Amino acid sequence: MTPAAQPPFSLYPELDATALGAFVSALESGDVTGLPPARAAEVAEARALTVFTRAKVTGADGDLLDAALWRHTGAQPRPVIVMPSPWTSLGWLAYAVQATLFAARGYNVLAYSARGFAGSEGQVEVAGPLDIADGSRALDHVIERSTGPVTRVGFLGDSYGSGISQLVAAHDTRVDAVVALSTWGDLGEAFHENSTRHVAAVQALLKAAAKARLSPQTQSVFDNVLTGRDIRGVLRWAEVRSPFSHVKELNRRQVPVFFSHAWHETLFPANQTLRMFNELTGPKRLALSIGDHSGPEMSGVLGLPNRIWTDAHRWFDHHLKGVDNGIDGEGQFVGEVMWSRTLESRPTWPSATEHLQRFHLADGGELGPDAEAGWTATVLCGMDTPATVADKVVQSGYAEMAGRPKAYLTEDIDRTVAAVWTADPAAETVRLRGTPRLRVTYRAANPGSTFVAYLFDTAPDGTAHLITHAPFSDLESPPDSLISADIDLQATAYDVQRGHRLMLVIDARDPFYADANLPRATLAFTSPEATPSYLELPLG
Known part of the structure; x- marks a missing residue:
């Protein structure tokens, strides 16, 4: 008997590509047959309020980025959200449900697959200059197709998309707020903590990107982390891709940033993200939870109730729409205690x-x-x-x-x-x-x-x-x-x-x-x- 084929490795094992694909098909056709009642209701509401289309964004160097656009009609002023994809062959599809929920709340939303992943052209640069330029081009795309004035702009990403979101916000003055879930602040420290190479993390990134097209430089850097060659070169490469290196730009404009992270994170350990968080001087909030990379927010990606995504919505509602929902007064830090799951809020991280x-x-x-x-x-x-x-x-x-x-x-x-x-x-x-x-x-x-x-x-x-x-x-x-x-x-x-x-x-x-x-x-x-x-x- 031939053994069953093992599913490809994913950093997001709970994501169901079939279910997400069915959800998007329903957005396009209106046929909700087979969808769970909650998802069917979301599709119906989104179709009543917005026009959903697949798109191709012309990114840096003319590379076409696979994308999806949720657009309201009419001349009413609206905020915009741009969502760069996680580190997955699913690309923007991972955001299908949450982008729909944001659109139903009045946002124009563009989700896109980062270069080198899924249906996007180009090669994986790991949040390099081309990725930052892509984010600005994606924002151009949705602004040009908005039928009314764009009031404010948010960038939201999970995992890979979270780092890109921070970096775009640091370089593009049009970005007014950021949500960065399971993110990094200092990529060099994440790969090389206390002079120790994080080989299992890089091996996992490589396995998860098996279908992606890595640039020669990206492949070389990952190989060097695994073998210990040219670590100084690795750290120079990582510095450019670290939001911590660009925190002054975020602070100069006081960009509001919401972070979510896991205590036992194995890809981007918490301390390097905390260092970034502590340096931010604008409005900020950090949720640290039981689990590992992207786990705390994953049920929300699938459309299930999730406190991390609830706060992400509240963060944008407050900072992009001006909603007085109280999130600005709830303290900068909320932590989930192991193993009671008690949530504790504190005014600041040091006050914990x-x-x-x-x-x-x-x-x-x-x-x-x-x-x-x-x-x-x-x-x-x-x-x-x-x-x-x-x-x-x-x-x-x-x-x-x-x-x-x-x-x-x-x-x-x-x-x-x-x-x-x-x-x-x-x-x-x-x-x-x-x-x-x-x-x-x-x-x-x-x-x-x-x-x-x-x-x-x-x-x-x-x-x-x-x-x-x-x-x-x-x-x-x-x-x-x-x-x-x-x-x-x-x-x-x-x-x-x-x-x-x-x-x-x-x-x-x-x-x-x-x-x-x-x-x-x-x-x-x-x-x-x-x-x-x-x-x-x-x-x-």
């Missing part, structure tokens, strides 16, 4: 952290209040442990959203290939809110070293859930050097229950990251008296 608590790494594997010098914990390189970032890029996040976060068996972590420190059982709930920080010193026997630090919530039975983590690599120190690592773990909102223990695990290998260690080399962690090793926790 009320004070810091320091745990020192001590001899005997203790996390305690007092610094202790002179000990050594040796880790053997070249072997993985059960402590890992996730089982699968993106897909593990859906299990978290369903209430099934990965359970780690801490007794299976081999203490010869990992160093482990554990705190006393919590006397009361420990409310982690913010960005944990780790300072640790180690001696590497060989040139080039990597470690990954994981912070776990460990139950009395020894099972654990991952709170956060971060990698670190040193690529320049000579052999037998004493190396000091001072790093931020990824931001978190996590409640450690009474009786549970915090556990810090450091090992030398994780399949998500490049490994600079030599096989069978050792890393000897210690705590010098002058610079003690510690874990600093944000409490709120």
Whole structure:
């Protein structure tokens, strides 16, 4: 028997191309046979209010971009929304339902497939200058076809389209507001965090773009991330494509920006987006949720109730239509707490952290209040442990959203290939809110070293859930050097229950990251008296 063919890898496994295609066919024909009642009602409303057409936008260099336009007739002034596509072979089709909902609320909407994807010509440049020019050409297209005056302009994107949206807004002064879902701020940090290459993320991007047409430069950069060649060139390439590099332009015009992100994001880890968010000085809002890349907003892409998309609509209604819906007074930050799913709003991101608590790494594997010098914990390189970032890029996040976060068996972590420190059982709930920080010193026997630090919530039975983590690599120190690592773990909102223990695990290998260690080399962690090793926790 021939085994069933595996579906192509997607960063958006819940997207149903058949259902989205049927929805668009109904928009064109009016025949809603087979559509769920809610989708059929949306089609009927959109057809009564707007004209839906497929389109070709003339992009940069004359390349034709596949697109769809939802256009109102009449001379009434209206706002416009432009939606660059995610990193998917579906192109603009991924936005079909949400674009229809925006159109029904009075917007003229253009959704388009980014160059090199789906039916668009050109090659994938990864939010390069041609993509920015394409966004402006797409805006030209919808303005030219609007029968009434265009009042204000918004750009909205998920994933790939979110980065393009920020960059277009930074370069095109006509853009008045941005919604960026599962986005990036610093692409260089997303690919090369603490000098550690994010190889699993780039492999996933390549697999998801199997049907796309990558430019030679894009292919070369991705190959270099995987192999470690010309990393300085990679970072120069990423800088141009990082909204963080252009934040002054956004701030000069005080462009309102709404971000949505996931705590356990494996493609664009949260800290680099937070850095961008903190630099914005205009109206801004950030939602951080349980899950992984695009997971928190995915049900809304399919037309189901979704708080992220509800806020996206409210953001544009307020900033593009002037609706007094209260979103400007609800605080800049809202976080979903692991694993209670409680939503907590704060005036700002820094205000989520009320004070810091320091745990020192001590001899005997203790996390305690007092610094202790002179000990050594040796880790053997070249072997993985059960402590890992996730089982699968993106897909593990859906299990978290369903209430099934990965359970780690801490007794299976081999203490010869990992160093482990554990705190006393919590006397009361420990409310982690913010960005944990780790300072640790180690001696590497060989040139080039990597470690990954994981912070776990460990139950009395020894099972654990991952709170956060971060990698670190040193690529320049000579052999037998004493190396000091001072790093931020990824931001978190996590409640450690009474009786549970915090556990810090450091090992030398994780399949998500490049490994600079030599096989069978050792890393000897210690705590010098002058610079003690510690874990600093944000409490709120």
